[in-house]
Amino acid sequence: MTELGVDKLLETLTGKALRREGPTRDEALALLGTGDDDVLDVVAAAGRVRREFFGRRVKLNHLVNMKSGMCPEDCSYCSQRLGSASEILKYSWISEDEAARAAGRAIEAGAKRVCLVASGRGPGDRDIERVAGTVGAIKDAAPDVEVCVCLGLLKPGQAERLREAGADAYNHNLNTSAENYRDICSTHTFDDRVRTVGDAKSAGLSPCSGAIFGMGESDDDVVDIAFALREVDPDSVPVNFLIPFEGTPMQGRWELTPHRCLRILALFRFVFPDVEVRLAGGREIHLRALQPLALHLANSIFLGDYLTSEGQPGAADLAMIADAGFVVEGAEERTLPEARHDLVALRRRGAGTDAPSNV
Numbered sequence: 001m002t003e004l005g006v007d008k009l010l011e012t013l014t015g016k017a018l019r020r021e022g023p024t025r026d027e028a029l030a031l032l033g034t035g036d037d038d039v040l041d042v043v044a045a046a047g048r049v050r051r052e053f054f055g056r057r058v059k060l061n062h063l064v065n066m067k068s069g070m071c072p073e074d075c076s077y078c079s080q081r082l083g084s085a086s087e088i089l090k091y092s093w094i095s096e097d098e099a100a101r102a103a104g105r106a107i108e109a110g111a112k113r114v115c116l117v118a119s120g121r122g123p124g125d126r127d128i129e130r131v132a133g134t135v136g137a138i139k140d141a142a143p144d145v146e147v148c149v150c151l152g153l154l155k156p157g158q159a160e161r162l163r164e165a166g167a168d169a170y171n172h173n174l175n176t177s178a179e180n181y182r183d184i185c186s187t188h189t190f191d192d193r194v195r196t197v198g199d200a201k202s203a204g205l206s207p208c209s210g211a212i213f214g215m216g217e218s219d220d221d222v223v224d225i226a227f228a229l230r231e232v233d234p235d236s237v238p239v240n241f242l243i244p245f246e247g248t249p250m251q252g253r254w255e256l257t258p259h260r261c262l263r264i265l266a267l268f269r270f271v272f273p274d275v276e277v278r279l280a281g282g283r284e285i286h287l288r289a290l291q292p293l294a295l296h297l298a299n300s301i302f303l304g305d306y307l308t309s310e311g312q313p314g315a316a317d318l319a320m321i322a323d324a325g326f327v328v329e330g331a332e333e334r335t336l337p338e339a340r341h342d343l344v345a346l347r348r349r350g351a352g353t354d355a356p357s358n359v
């Protein structure tokens with residue numbers, strides 16, 4: 001692409017994103033096809049969109065792995081999968097107290113959202129009750145903290161129970177394009193995942209759904225998953241870069257470069273201008289020294305360790321955020337811009353109140 005072509009493309013994408021319009025497929029592919037020489041221009045253009053909707057705030061999230069390993073599913077990127085030979089920690093459900101203590105430490109370090117995760121195809125009703133208790137314990141200690149739950153495929157009524165227990169959000173990633181899904185997992189389908197995100201949303205949980213890159217996907221696949229995610233309309237979108245665990249079918253796959261990661265993140269910012277884009281697993285090992293540039297694209301990161309691998313120390317993340325000129329988002333601040341909240345006004349008048357209705 002000529003220099004003029006890149007400039008024009010970035011101007012178009014930025015203009016559209018500031019109007020909350022997504023790119024066309026051709027524009028998205030052209031962005032992914034820009035060269036390494038253009039990467040700072042790409043970051044600057046998408047960074048303008050990030051600042052428009054999220055300022056310089058960075059939201060911190062923390063994962064609590066409540067049950068690790070021994071999963072009957074065979075997602076090929078996952079160290080907890082069926083037959084995984086990864087030497088990860090394996091344990092059954094930790095207690096409510098232990099989970100609440102882990103959450104408390106993260107909140108003290110600045111986490112605004114705690115993500116309660118358990119391996120497995122999906123929870124049984126007893127598991128849901130256990131997690132409901134943990135959500136309650138966390139909320140009792142820190143009512144402002146957001147609690148997101150991630151337990152796999154949900155059965156009817158389970159999302160509603162989690163919502164009733166006080167959970168704010170449910171995470172279920174679509175991971176890769178529908179076309180590629182059967183290549184990365186044989187035990188459930190892309191459509192199963194889409195259905196669970198829909199069920200969570202219908203129950204009033206804020207939907208969180210994202211993707212993983214570095215698994216052999218083409219640019220077309222990257223655009224497919226970005227557009228598929230846009231269809232499910234999540235409030236937050238984790239962007240993961242494959243951690244190629246030894247002992248999984250993806251071991252030894254190091255396909256990403258820091259520049260490719262930045263282009264993917266920029267695409268996600270243009271596709272989701274006013275949605276939380278979360279820099280997730282694999283950022284340290286794939287972005288390496290360019291991590292601070294990614295803060296101009298993502299408005300949210302995980303603080304501390306991942307589910308089965310270690311992240312960089314929280315203090316290093318906080319220093320990186322400050323050095324790059326960003327600030328940690330406070331618990332009292334809303335993450336999403338007003339326009340994503342103003343569609344639903346909770347009724348405070350009419351029946352059941354002293355205020356007249358609006359008829």
Ligand code: SF4
Pocket residue numbers: 071072073074075078079080081082118119120121152
């Ligand atoms: S991603 Fe989830 S469902 Fe798939 S193998 Fe890992 S823990 Fe199991």
